Amino acid sequence: MIAWLKPGVLLAVTALLAGATPTTSTAYPEHHHPSTCKLPVFGAGSRYHPEFDPADFSPNVTNPWFPLKPGRTLVSTGVKDGEKALDLFAPTSRTRVIAGVRTRVVEDRLYLNNVLHERTSDYYAQDRCGxxxxxxxxTAELDAHGRVISREGSFHAGVNGAQPGVFMQARPQLGRKFRQEWYAGHAEDIFWLVGRNTTVTVPLGTFRHALRTAETTALEPDVLDNKYYVKGIGQVAELSVTGPAESLRLVEIIS
Known part of the structure; x- marks a missing residue:
């Protein structure tokens, strides 16, 4: 148990997954060489319209740098907005169809000083190349009484001009920029790979050969974060580079 947490806080993990109805496993499409999968070219948001075929996607995300294994929860702690932070990242057995693509539903919960501050359902899918x-x-931001005070940042690809983005390449390329999302004025995150074979230390341990990415958004141009990914685990750390001092580091993996 993380020392500063109130007893029972991590029981929220169980509640997070409760009621998740198992779905029939969707087989991956036949894997082709990565060059056959067209990835969107980074450019101005107004001209950003990725081409994709829903038949090329599966909710079974097995990319080694960002595996989404239902029933596994990544527990991270750190600081956000000057308060102690706890983040629970939990892929579920549920799926949801968005823009014709069946996606994996991932539940993310952010607690500040033991109080649920933000709850988010994220939707990911993997193409035939990985x-x-x-x-x-x-997403919903909550007040101290659990009431929703904002849903800013929510978007579904294909609705009101929103577009999907690339979250992790099958073969990550140094320096290549991608939009992770596009919903003008609401969701405009971009990222690029800045380091391979990076060593990162978190409470769970020290990892070598990690990927280090840079992430920013036009909505907060003064903010730049680094994220670290380890094969077989996914994200193990998120550290601010510029902007408010914030950090999350992986403490525990619950299976």
Missing amino acids: NVWYFGED
Whole structure:
């Protein structure tokens, strides 16, 4: 148990997954060489219209840098908005069709000082070449009494001009920029790979050969974050580079 947490806080993990109805496993399409999968070219958002065929996607995300294994929860702690933060990242057995693509539903919960601050359902899918795409999110910011005070940042690809983005390449390329999402004025995150074979230390341990990415958004141009990904685990750390001092580091994996 993480020392500063109130007893029972991590029981929220069980509640997070409760009621998740198992779905019939969707077989991966036949794998082709990565060059056969067309990835969107980074450019101005107004001209950003990725081409994709829903038949090329599966909700079974097995990309080694960002595996989404239902029933496994990544537990991270750190600081956000000057408060102690706990983040629970839990792929579920549920799926949801967005823009014709069946996606994996991932539940993300952010607690500040033991109080649920933000709850998010994220929607990911993997193409036949192993690239992970991001098709949307439903997010809610809560007040201290659990009431929703904002749903800013929510989007579904294909609705009101929103577009999907690339979250992790099958073969990550240094320096290549991608939009993770596009919903003008609401969701405009971009990222690029800045390091391979990076060593990162988190409470769970020290990892070598990690990927390090840079992530920013035109909506907060003064904010730049680094994220670290480890094969077989996924994201193990998120650290601010510029902007408010914020951090999340992987503490535990619950299976």
